[in-house]
Structure formats: structure tokens, C-alpha cells
Amino acid sequence: MSLYSSRRRTNVIATTLCWTGTIFGLSWLVLILGALIYEGARGLSLAVFTEMTPPPGSTGGLLNAIAGSLVMTVIGVLLGTPLGMLAGTYMAEYGRYSKLTMIVRFINDILLSAPSIVVGLFVYTVVVARVGHFSGIAGALALAVLVVPVVVRTTEDMLLLVPSPLREAAAALGLPRSHMLMRVAYRAAKSGIVTGVLLAIARVSGETAPLLFTSLNNQFWSTDLNAPVSSLPVVIFQFALSPYKDWQQLAWTGALLVTVAVLLLSITARALSSQGKYK
Amino acid sequence: MEAGFNRQTRDNSVSDLAIVEATPRAPDVDRGKVLGRMALFDFFFHNLTRAAAILVLLILGGVILSLVYGSLPAIEAFGLGFLMTESWNPVTEKFGAVAPIYGTLVTSAIAMIVAVPLGLGIAIFLTELCPHALRRPIGVAIELLAGIPSIIYGIWGLFVLAPFLQQYVQPALISLTGDIPVLSSLFAGPPYGIGVLTAGFILAIMVLPFITSISRDVFETVPPVLKEAASGVGCTTWEVMRYVVIPYTRVGVIGGVMLGLGRALGETMAVTFVIGNAHRVSSSLLAPGTTISATIANEFTEAVGDLYTSALIELGLILFVITFFVLAAARFMLMRIEQKSGA
Numbered sequence: 001m002s003l004y005s006s007r008r009r010t011n012v013i014a015t016t017l018c019w020t021g022t023i024f025g026l027s028w029l030v031l032i033l034g035a036l037i038y039e040g041a042r043g044l045s046l047a048v049f050t051e052m053t054p055p056p057g058s059t060g061g062l063l064n065a066i067a068g069s070l071v072m073t074v075i076g077v078l079l080g081t082p083l084g085m086l087a088g089t090y091m092a093e094y095g096r097y098s099k100l101t102m103i104v105r106f107i108n109d110i111l112l113s114a115p116s117i118v119v120g121l122f123v124y125t126v127v128v129a130r131v132g133h134f135s136g137i138a139g140a141l142a143l144a145v146l147v148v149p150v151v152v153r154t155t156e157d158m159l160l161l162v163p164s165p166l167r168e169a170a171a172a173l174g175l176p177r178s179h180m181l182m183r184v185a186y187r188a189a190k191s192g193i194v195t196g197v198l199l200a201i202a203r204v205s206g207e208t209a210p211l212l213f214t215s216l217n218n219q220f221w222s223t224d225l226n227a228p229v230s231s232l233p234v235v236i237f238q239f240a241l242s243p244y245k246d247w248q249q250l251a252w253t254g255a256l257l258v259t260v261a262v263l264l265l266s267i268t269a270r271a272l273s274s275q276g277k278y279k
Numbered sequence: 280m281e282a283g284f285n286r287q288t289r290d291n292s293v294s295d296l297a298i299v300e301a302t303p304r305a306p307d308v309d310r311g312k313v314l315g316r317m318a319l320f321d322f323f324f325h326n327l328t329r330a331a332a333i334l335v336l337l338i339l340g341g342v343i344l345s346l347v348y349g350s351l352p353a354i355e356a357f358g359l360g361f362l363m364t365e366s367w368n369p370v371t372e373k374f375g376a377v378a379p380i381y382g383t384l385v386t387s388a389i390a391m392i393v394a395v396p397l398g399l400g401i402a403i404f405l406t407e408l409c410p411h412a413l414r415r416p417i418g419v420a421i422e423l424l425a426g427i428p429s430i431i432y433g434i435w436g437l438f439v440l441a442p443f444l445q446q447y448v449q450p451a452l453i454s455l456t457g458d459i460p461v462l463s464s465l466f467a468g469p470p471y472g473i474g475v476l477t478a479g480f481i482l483a484i485m486v487l488p489f490i491t492s493i494s495r496d497v498f499e500t501v502p503p504v505l506k507e508a509a510s511g512v513g514c515t516t517w518e519v520m521r522y523v524v525i526p527y528t529r530v531g532v533i534g535g536v537m538l539g540l541g542r543a544l545g546e547t548m549a550v551t552f553v554i555g556n557a558h559r560v561s562s563s564l565l566a567p568g569t570t571i572s573a574t575i576a577n578e579f580t581e582a583v584g585d586l587y588t589s590a591l592i593e594l595g596l597i598l599f600v601i602t603f604f605v606l607a608a609a610r611f612m613l614m615r616i617e618q619k620s621g622a
Contacts, residue, residue, distance in 0.1 A: 007515055007518065008515065010515070010517055011515035011516055011517040011518070014516075014517035014520075014521075015408055015516060015517060017400055018400040018401070018403050018404040018408055019404060019408065021396075021397050021400030021401050021404065022400070022401045022404045022405075022409075022417065024397065025397060025398075025401050025421065025424075025487055025491070026417065026420055026421070028424065028484050028487075029420055029421075029423065029424045031435075031439070032427065032431065032432070032435050035435055035438075035439045036431065036435070039438070082331075083331050083334060083335075084331075084335075086327060086328045086330075086331030086332075087328065087331040087332040087334070087335045089328045089331075090328035090329050090331060090332040091332060093328070094325050094328055094329065095329065095332065100329070100332060100333070101332070103336065104332045104333075104335050104336055106607075106610060107335065107336055107339045108335055109606070109610045110339070110603060110606045110607060110610065111335070111338065111339055113538060113541050113542060113545075113602075113606055114342075114545065114599070114602060114603075114606070115544070115545025115546070115547065115572060115598055115599070115602055116545070116547065117545065117547045117572045117575055117576060117595065117598075118342060118346070118545070118595050118598060118599045118602075119342070121345075121346060121349065121575070121579075121591075121592055121595040122341065122342040122345050122346065124349075124579075125345040125346070125348065125349040125592065126341065126345050129349075145338060148335060148338065149335075152335060175317075176317045176318060176320070176321035177321055177324075177325070178317075178320055178321040178323075178324035178325070179317060179320075179321070181324070202426060205428075206427075206428020206429070206430060206431070207428070208428070208429070208430045208547070208548045209429075209547040209548055209572070209576055212576055212579065212580060213579045213580055216580065233428065233430050233548075236430055236434060237430060237433075237548065237551075240433070240434045240437060240438075240552070241437075241552070248438075251434060252434065252438075255430065255431050255434050258428055258430070258431065259427060259428070259431050262426055262427065262428055263423060263426065263427075266422075266423065266426040267423075270419065270422075
């Protein structure tokens with residue numbers, strides 16, 4: 001009987017630890033979001049969206065950083081998505097059982113969690129060091145390299161979920177594979193692929209490390225992608241580590257904006273993917 | 280002809296009538312042409328997708344080659360000594376990687392010590408203990424924690440966590456361990472707030488969601504029959520986990536942990552904020568230090584001279600090689616558990 005009660009005791013201790021662990025883990029989410037909203041909302045005003053990043057000691061906004069982030073993210077996603085989708089298509093359709101697919105899948109999984117700062121160094125040596133100056137293009141390229149593995153992964157997974165009878169039915173009508181893909185498989189996997197793209201956007205829109213030495217930063221409004229471009233994460237980094245109170249406030253506000261954008265994207269992605277598992 | 284195909288696939292209910300209708304409209308000459316065009320397009324598309332897949336491989340190859348190329352000057356100048364020198368002096372251009380490598384390993388180790396038990400606990404909670412209604416919301420919340428960009432952890436760590444640790448936790452640690460031989464040197468020195476311990480802690484919070492969600496997924500691959508059988512012979516919930524679920528999924532759990540480790544090793548921004556960026560190996564966890572990624576992030580744009588830049592790129596190469604092997608091992612293990620659950 002004493003053995004039984006000691007087993008019971010162990011069980012109670014272990015399950016209690018699991019409960020407290022979960023509460024502990026979730027409390028971080030609450031603490032971080034709480035601090036972000038508290039500190040970030042204080043600096044939220046119209047000026048944040050209409051004025052440029054200020055020199056220390058004067059007021060200003062984050063307009064150039066927001067615009068730069070948007071432009072580089074859009075270009076990065078536009079470059080990375082088609083490549084990722086095509087590669088994912090090869091892996092799920094044409095080369096489902098080929099050696100190449102095995103290798104690419106493995107390499108892609110590694111790229112998926114490879115340190116993003118390394119991607120920054122890669123683009124720096126290939127583009128920035130060649131051209132001789134930092135540029136928005138280089139930043140967008142670095143982001144594209146980060147988009148690719150996410151899209152490859154989800155495209156492949158989603159196409160693999162498309163039931164084979166759909167493919168066979170299309171083939172029975174005499175459609176070649178490419179037509180079957182365009183008119184049947186992509187449509188069936190659409191929401192899954194869109195989810196992947198949204199997740200990729202969410203991932204790159206908060207990326208800082210690869211932008212530090214590709215697009216650098218720019219205090220002013222600039223539409224020239226061949227010159228350094230400001231971006232929200234880099235501005236947050238620079239302003240938060242500065243000793244100036246108003247810069248730090250802007251950093252918090254920027255952090256709030258980035259987090260809201262990223263969380264909205266990932267919640268949308270999640271809603272989309274749970275809405276139709278395949279369809 | 281094109282239109283005919285369009286209609287047939289768009290209509291979900293393809294009736295025989297539609298095909299009969301479509302065929303006579305297309306003369307045989309056109310048919311050959313259209314089929315030829317389709318075959319050509321198919322050939323083109325097939326090769327396009329294959330080229331894209333190969334390009335993904337080339338990107339990884341490009342990353343490795345460019346890092347090796349970029350670090351050649353440093354490799355020539357320092358050779359293997361780079362890995363054994365502690366000094367990091369941009370003025371005299373003497374660079375050694377010991378301090379950043381040490382910092383990377385120690386912060387990741389702290390992160391793992393905190394996050395692995397916690398992550399497994401949460402995963403156990405989610406698969407076994409949690410009321411069904413809460414399962415999804417808690418799972419989503421944990422995954423949202425994974426989605427928060429690392430710079431947010433950084434700014435929060437710098438302005439919220441570090442002052443808190445400095446004021447409450449670190450003095451307590453110092454006075455608690457003051458008389459214990461080994462621990463007192465681990466927690467020696469003034470409480471700066473920022474430092475190796477804080478960085479490790481932030482990393483733990485960051486990798487926690489990865490470890491949790493992967494462990495939860497692999498726990499769910501355990502056949503319910505096994506768990507039911509264990510419960511049937513009188514095992515408690517904990518014993519089912521301890522002696523059935525965890526042994527069954529061991530490989531997958533280790534894979535998930537290594538994936539988290541890979542993240543922790545390469546994490547940049549959060550660490551850069553709170554580590555203090557000091558190039559020295561200190562036995563105290565409260566002292567400021569540096570990691571590979573933090574060094575690169577802090578110094579790269581300010582690096583003057585080819586050798587300095589090159590030394591930083593070589594650091595990047597070292598980081599990449601370390602994470603490559605950790606991630607490769609992780610993927611290998613996760614692949615094994617997938618095969619097991621598939622079979």
C-alpha cells in the first residue's frame with residue numbers, strides 16, 4: 001500500500017509541475033504583450049505614421065521605416081514565392097520519389113532554421129561587397145532567401161495532401177501534368193499555399209539581423225532601392241540601444257506595430273489553414 | 280479547344296455530354312497542334328520546377344561558398360589559432376574566436392537547461408492533462424509565442440527583464456550561493472542585469488515554443504492502444520508518460536530539442552540586446568559576454584579593414600557549420616520518428 005501511495009504522490013507532483021510549467025510558459029506571452037502594449041501605446045499617435053525618423057532630441061515618426069519595411073518585404077516575397085512554389089511543386093509532383101527531392105527536402109529544412117544572420121552575411125558578400133554599397137535591393141534579396149524555404153515546405157506539404165484521385169481524374173481526361181497542376185492541384189491546395197506565404201511574410205517582417213548589413217538604415221525618406229533603405233526592425237534596434245528617451249519610445253511603438261502585424265498575419269494564416277484542411 | 284478543357288475542369292460535375300459536345304467542334308488538325316503545344320508546355324514546366332528545386336540547393340551551396348570565400352583572408356592570417364585565441368583587438372588586428380564561441384555555447388546551454396524540462400512539461404500537459412476545451416487555445420498561444428520576432432524579445436529583455444533580474448533575482452543568487460564553492464564563482468561579481476545569464480534566459484523563452492510544439496506533435500504519434508494498455512494495468516498518468524510515451528518518442532523528442540538548440544545557437548537580435556558585448560571568457564554567468572551572432576550584429580557595419588570584416592565572416596562560417604550539424608542531426612532524428620509513425 002505504501003508503494004501505491006508513493007506512486008500516487010509522484011504522479012501528483014509530476015502533474016502539478018506540468019500545470020505550473022504551462023502557466024509559467026504562458027505568463028511570458030502575457031508579460032511580453034503587456035509590456036509592449038503598455039510602453040508602445042503611449043507613443044502611438046498620428047505623427048508615427050506621417051513623420052520621418054527624427055534626430056535625437058526632436059519629435060518624429062516612423063514613416064520612412066514603415067515604408068521601407070513594406071517595400072522590401074513585398075519585393076522579397078515576390079521574389080521568393082514563385083521560386084519556392086516551383087521547387088515545392090517539383091518535390092510533390094514531378095520528382096516525388098527522386099533522389100533530388102530527398103536532398104532538396106533535407107537542405108530546405110536546414111535553410112528553414114538556419115541562423116538568419118548568416119543569410120545576411122551571404123547577401124553581403126555576394127551583393128553588397130560586389131556593388132560596393134548597401135542597398136534596399138540587397139535587403140529584399142536577403143528576405144527572399146528567408147521566404148523560399150517556408151514556401152517550399154508548405155507548397156510541398158499541401159500538394160501532398162491533394163488526393164491522388166483528383167490527379168488521376170485529370171489525367172484520364174488527357175490533361176498533361178502541368179495542366180493538371182494549374183487547374184486542379186493548385187486550386188485544391190490554394191488555401192494551404194496562401195497560409196504558407198502569410199507565414200513567410202510574418203517571418204520576414206520581423207527579421208532584423210539580415211537587414212543590418214544589407215539595407216542598413218536611412219534617416220530620411222528614400223524611394224531609391226539602390227541606396228540604403230530604412231526598415232522598422234533596424235530602426236527599433238538602433239533606437240532601443242540609444243540613450244535618448246524619445247528614440248527609445250519610438251522603438252517601443254515600432255515594436256508594437258511589428259508585433260501586431262506579425263500576430264495578425266499568423267492568426268489569419270492559422271484561421272485559413274483550419275478552415276479547409278484540403279480545399 | 281482551350282476553352283473546352285477549361286470548362287470541363289471548372290465544372291465539378293463533368294458530364295459525358297460536355298465531352299461529346301466539345302469534341303466535334305475541334306478539327307483534327309487543331310487537336311495535334313494543341314496537344315503538341317501542351318506537351319511542349321509540360322516539358323517546359325517540368326524543367327522549370329526542377330530548375331527551381333536545384334536553385335534551392337544552390338542557395339545553400341552559395342551560402343557556404345560565400346562564407347568560405349569571405350573568410351579566406353582571416354583564415355590565411357590566423358589559421359587554426361583563430362579557434363584558440365581569446366583576444367579580439369580591432370586596433371592591432373588580432374582576432375580570436377574563443378570568447379564568442381564560448382558565449383554561444385554557454386547561453387545555448389542555459390537556454391536548454393531551462394527550456395527542455397519546461398517544454399516537455401507543457402507538451403505533457405497539452406497531450407495528457409489539459410481539458411479538451413483549453414487544448415487548442417493554449418496550443419495556439421504557445422505557437423504565437425514562437426511567432427513573435429526576436430527583436431521584440433530583445434527590447435523586452437533589455438528594458439523589462441534585465442532590470443528585474445538585476446534588482447531582485449541576481450542579488451538573491453549572489454547571496455544564496457555565496458558560500459558554496461563552485462556555484463559562488465558561477466554567480467560572482469556585481470549584478471549588471473545584462474549578461475550571459477540574462478541572454479540564456481531570453482533564449483530559453485524563445486526556444487520554448489519550438490520544443491513544446493514538436494514534442495506535442497511527436498507525443499501524439501504514440502498509438503493510443505499503448506497508453507490505454509499501460510493505464511489498464513494500473514499505471515498513473517505520470518507513469519504512462521515516463522515509461523511508455525517518452526521512451527516511444529525518445530528519438531523525436533531529441534530531434535525537437537536539437538531543433539530548438541539550432542535556433543538558440545543562431546539567435547541574434549534578442550541576445551545582442553542583453554548580452555553586453557564584452558569579448559572575454561568569464562567564469563561568472565552574471566558577467567557580460569558575447570556570442571558569435573551578437574558580435575557580428577554589433578560590429579559588422581563598423582568594421583574597418585578587410586581583415587576585421589573577414590574575421591567576422593569567419594565567425595559566421597563557424598556558426599553556420601555548428602548549426603548545420605545540429606540541425607542535420609535534428610532532422611535525421613525527426614525523420615526517423617516520422618517513418619516509425621508512418622509504418
